[in-house]
Amino acid sequence: MTGKIVAVHGNLVIAETDDRVVQNSVGYCVRSDDVRLLAEVVRVRGRLADMQVFEDTRGLKVGDAVELRREMLSVVLGPGLLGQIYDGLQNPLPKLAEQVGFFLKPGTYIHGLLPDTKWAFTPGVGPGASVQRGDVLGSVPEGIFKHQIMVPFSWQGSFTVEKVVPAGDYTIDDEIAVLKDDAGRSHSVRMQQEWPVKVPLNVSRRRLMPTDPLVTRVRIIDSMFPIVRGGTYCIPGPFGAGKTVLQQITSRYAEVDVVIVAACGERAGEVVETLREFPQLIDPRTGRSLMERTIIICNTSAMPVAAREASVYTAATLGEYYRQMGLHVLLLADSTSRWAQAMRELSGRLEEIPGEEAFPAYLESRIAAFYERGGALELRSGEIGTLTIGGTVSPAGGNFEEPVTQGTLKVVGAFHGLSRARSDARRYPAIDPLDSWSKYTGIIEPAKVAKVHELLIRGNEVRQMMTVVGEEGTSAEDFTVALKADFFDNCYLQQNAFDDVDGATPAERQQFVFNKILEVLDLEFGFEDKNLARQTMVRGTDLFRNWNYAASDSDEYRQLLERIDRFIATKGRDE
Amino acid sequence: MRKYYDDISRIAGNVVTVKAGGVGYDELAVLTSDRGESLAQVIRLESNSVSLQVFAGTQGVANNDRVRFMHKPMQVPFSDALLGRVFDGSGRPRDGRGVVEADMVDIGSPAVNPVKRRMPDKMVQTGIPMIDIFNSLVESQKLPIFSVAGEPYNELLARVGLQANADIIILGGMGLRHDDYLKFRNAFEEGGVLGRAIMFIHTAADPVVECLLVPDLCLAVGEQFALQGKSVLVLLTDMTAFSDALKEIAIVMEQIPSNRGYPGDLYTQLAKRYEKAVDFDGAGSMTVLACVTMPGDDVTHPVPDNTGYITEGQFYLRNGRIEPFGSLSRLKQQVNGKTRDDHRAIMDACIQLYALCRESREKRDMGFEMSEWDTKLLAYGALFEDKIMDLSVNIPLFEALDRCWTILADCFEPAETGIRRAIIEKHWPKPLT
Numbered sequence A: 001m002t003g004k005i006v007a008v009h010g011n012l013v014i015a016e017t018d019d020r021v022v023q024n025s026v027g028y029c030v031r032s033d034d035v036r037l038l039a040e041v042v043r044v045r046g047r048l049a050d051m052q053v054f055e056d057t058r059g060l061k062v063g064d065a066v067e068l069r070r071e072m073l074s075v076v077l078g079p080g081l082l083g084q085i086y087d088g089l090q091n092p093l094p095k096l097a098e099q100v101g102f103f104l105k106p107g108t109y110i111h112g113l114l115p116d117t118k119w120a121f122t123p124g125v126g127p128g129a130s131v132q133r134g135d136v137l138g139s140v141p142e143g144i145f146k147h148q149i150m151v152p153f154s155w156q157g158s159f160t161v162e163k164v165v166p167a168g169d170y171t172i173d174d175e176i177a178v179l180k181d182d183a184g185r186s187h188s189v190r191m192q193q194e195w196p197v198k199v200p201l202n203v204s205r206r207r208l209m210p211t212d213p214l215v216t217r218v219r220i221i222d223s224m225f226p227i228v229r230g231g232t233y234c235i236p237g238p239f240g241a242g243k244t245v246l247q248q249i250t251s252r253y254a255e256v257d258v259v260i261v262a263a264c265g266e267r268a269g270e271v272v273e274t275l276r277e278f279p280q281l282i283d284p285r286t287g288r289s290l291m292e293r294t295i296i297i298c299n300t301s302a303m304p305v306a307a308r309e310a311s312v313y314t315a316a317t318l319g320e321y322y323r324q325m326g327l328h329v330l331l332l333a334d335s336t337s338r339w340a341q342a343m344r345e346l347s348g349r350l351e352e353i354p355g356e357e358a359f360p361a362y363l364e365s366r367i368a369a370f371y372e373r374g375g376a377l378e379l380r381s382g383e384i385g386t387l388t389i390g391g392t393v394s395p396a397g398g399n400f401e402e403p404v405t406q407g408t409l410k411v412v413g414a415f416h417g418l419s420r421a422r423s424d425a426r427r428y429p430a431i432d433p434l435d436s437w438s439k440y441t442g443i444i445e446p447a448k449v450a451k452v453h454e455l456l457i458r459g460n461e462v463r464q465m466m467t468v469v470g471e472e473g474t475s476a477e478d479f480t481v482a483l484k485a486d487f488f489d490n491c492y493l494q495q496n497a498f499d500d501v502d503g504a505t506p507a508e509r510q511q512f513v514f515n516k517i518l519e520v521l522d523l524e525f526g527f528e529d530k531n532l533a534r535q536t537m538v539r540g541t542d543l544f545r546n547w548n549y550a551a552s553d554s555d556e557y558r559q560l561l562e563r564i565d566r567f568i569a570t571k572g573r574d575e
Numbered sequence B: 001m002r003k004y005y006d007d008i009s010r011i012a013g014n015v016v017t018v019k020a021g022g023v024g025y026d027e028l029a030v031l032t033s034d035r036g037e038s039l040a041q042v043i044r045l046e047s048n049s050v051s052l053q054v055f056a057g058t059q060g061v062a063n064n065d066r067v068r069f070m071h072k073p074m075q076v077p078f079s080d081a082l083l084g085r086v087f088d089g090s091g092r093p094r095d096g097r098g099v100v101e102a103d104m105v106d107i108g109s110p111a112v113n114p115v116k117r118r119m120p121d122k123m124v125q126t127g128i129p130m131i132d133i134f135n136s137l138v139e140s141q142k143l144p145i146f147s148v149a150g151e152p153y154n155e156l157l158a159r160v161g162l163q164a165n166a167d168i169i170i171l172g173g174m175g176l177r178h179d180d181y182l183k184f185r186n187a188f189e190e191g192g193v194l195g196r197a198i199m200f201i202h203t204a205a206d207p208v209v210e211c212l213l214v215p216d217l218c219l220a221v222g223e224q225f226a227l228q229g230k231s232v233l234v235l236l237t238d239m240t241a242f243s244d245a246l247k248e249i250a251i252v253m254e255q256i257p258s259n260r261g262y263p264g265d266l267y268t269q270l271a272k273r274y275e276k277a278v279d280f281d282g283a284g285s286m287t288v289l290a291c292v293t294m295p296g297d298d299v300t301h302p303v304p305d306n307t308g309y310i311t312e313g314q315f316y317l318r319n320g321r322i323e324p325f326g327s328l329s330r331l332k333q334q335v336n337g338k339t340r341d342d343h344r345a346i347m348d349a350c351i352q353l354y355a356l357c358r359e360s361r362e363k364r365d366m367g368f369e370m371s372e373w374d375t376k377l378l379a380y381g382a383l384f385e386d387k388i389m390d391l392s393v394n395i396p397l398f399e400a401l402d403r404c405w406t407i408l409a410d411c412f413e414p415a416e417t418g419i420r421r422a423i424i425e426k427h428w429p430k431p432l433t
């Protein structure tokens, strides 16, 4: 199917054709030097197909040929995805660099898997078995996981296994099984299959209510505003408030099987940090390099905008694929605002009627549909697989009353709002404990969480009152409340991301420290003198902070704990 | 044979639409009118209509003036002969000397493959404690100076430029006042770097949209030097002028503005430029420092706002000082862990205490009683501003760290600083009890 270009405007190309055009199918714009640029049909009007081009359109001319395909924008699924670094269209960037050097080159596309690698296949079913899409036919080891080879997800109906190859080494393109459908036709199964990125991949018995806490080792998240496996959450915040750092920490320490990092329209340098450091970092839970559980999708801000729009879907699809194997997957998208802006740019070129801040009217439904791809599934095998989605939001002017933040808040289960005031004061992670919320239950009893939350609110009220009536106009009792709130903030909510020990607190340690702090908060200090009150709390803070820096099994840890217990026993009068 | 097109169907703002065929998107054209020749760039193709953004503006352009298409994107000559030269916003010599004959390179090349970047790890010492201690500048960083008009931002830019020790310095001026251009020139001359500097200068007197090419020209040339293994420093001033030119074009093209008249792709347009800052794996590097003037001192204005989301931090210049709050170097942690073991502790403690000092000042200004603690903070704040924040302070990093310790010890008890005991024991300049 072919057509001709009749207009070019930014990354939007209008093609004219007499052939059949399928909405959301892909096509190629053929530049006069024969370079073929991938594009997607985004609107059909009579004989005109509006296409968003996934590359820089420099050099395209009116009259250039367009090839239209039937299939939708898809990724290839199979063993060999883990550890890869892809662009938004699943081109492996290291291979691209080998082929074309320092710079990206429009029109260069490379297969997303390793076509020559042999994988050690072990069959899981025998001839005669009855199977459906998503059922396991066998497995290959992929790093630390048993990568399951499944009946292609796009195959409808039930099949009988006619043949499975014996255990042995096969490439992703070798036939590993033959299935017979109800009509008696045979179908050949390979380890690789394709799936359209904009269609959710979910082959399961049912969706479950996500309840299992996902420990990130960030105290303010796990203890105060928890997330769960299969849940969704967002991190809005003004520039420089710490969204990316928070996601980077999470990508390291989060207690999940697979992490997918989608760098969507942000800085290339930030991805470089991840891709240089991860291969060197050992995951203490597996003893293997972190890279073995990670996939990086990297469509940074200087890379083509339409591919940026596609990149979050690519990431979601890869996440869903590993979820189908009964694994716990975490997808971190930074930043969903750049994805929304990519939609806005296209919508503007299509001259659609704009909504607020020129975003398209369908912005909210797209955001909702994206987060809906997260979730906990009970698979047909009875196993449970989860996909957790966490997205950052970069609101214009840092103002949360804007369409992307608002659209996101409507659909996610937890909100970690970063505040400029906290990041300016270097109170990291700058999650605002007064604004943020979570609908999930985490590792601390809800009653205890509610109690400290109450304290933080009251502490803030006292502080605000103090700006009007001054310290002298504040009662010793209120003053102590403010000090206690600060104490909790300083010793627990704040965490130094760049310290080996303080940077990541395991769940048990969080629970232990939290309870210790509650003991302090519960003390009736009975301060008369405000200076004494402040000095006492400064000493307490100093003890707890140093304790946070002490490795769990060290002498220092034990000594500090003893001093803290003395501090509590004497109400800070004599440690 | 040269082919001309002279059927101009629309002239509006800085955009001209002409009937023509066989024209490539984004390619370069030359428009000849009574006022002479101007470069133009294809920004839209629609059957046989070609819309062009005319860099010298469309004043005096007639509907039968002639357009010639170059069938290539905008290019710039590249060779060592550029060093010491001054060009205008279209890349023509501005120093009265001849055109540089050299191989041409495309401007606005594709993005660097992220896997070909290395992690930046070389600190750029500036002698300014507010930068070196608190927000270290790192080679290959992209960093703007946010400032209101009237602050000495160009002086700061020139000063950092001189102390940074780069192989090549490229200055891109957009809407630059002629005086400021001369000041840069003099600073470079006095600093002895003119011979390794290149300037692309668009002044306030030139047509507004002509400044649109300046960042691309600077970055294309810088990128080539970086590929040769050089460390390149690009100084851009003022990126707000650049953004305003983008806005003008967008309005003429009837794009729906997203925010205060700026086009929805402002982020992408700015990012395309700033992201050229790079530390190549296997070649040199390019650092980009830019001035962004904030209209109305409003950081939520779309230009500083979008910039902040792109760059690796920002320096706020206010009242002649680099503000500690809001100023940020996001690459600092790549380098400040390797300087001296107390660097990070000092960085955190001094700023947290200074923040508390400002709270105490507010309380004082409202007439409240000052506690003992407030008094300590006030004394600290005064010393800190005078001996560390003042822009005239020009001392090396270690000396600046020592100075911070002295100030802390003069004002506080060790535990009050919030610094960990181990670091205190090593560095506290007074006997510990």
Ligand SMILES: Nc1ncnc2c1ncn2[C@@H]1O[C@H](COP(=O)(O)OP(=O)(O)OP(=O)(O)O)[C@@H](O)[C@H]1O
Pocket (backbone or CB within 6 Å): A237, A238, A239, A240, A241, A242, A243, A244, A245, A246, A266, A394, A428, A429, A430, A495, A496, A497, A498, B308, B309, B310, B328, B329, B330, B331, B332, B333
């Ligand atoms: N948890 C933290 N501990 C210490 N420093 C932090 C922390 N979080 C952020 N920072 C500091 O703030 C800087 C900016 O953080 P980050 O890059 O995560 O911001 P961001 O919110 O992603 O900004 P943008 O929207 O512009 O991408 C970091 O480079 C670091 O210096």
Ligand SMILES: [Mg+2]
Pocket (backbone or CB within 6 Å): A243, A244, A245, A266, A334
């Ligand atoms: Mg970020």
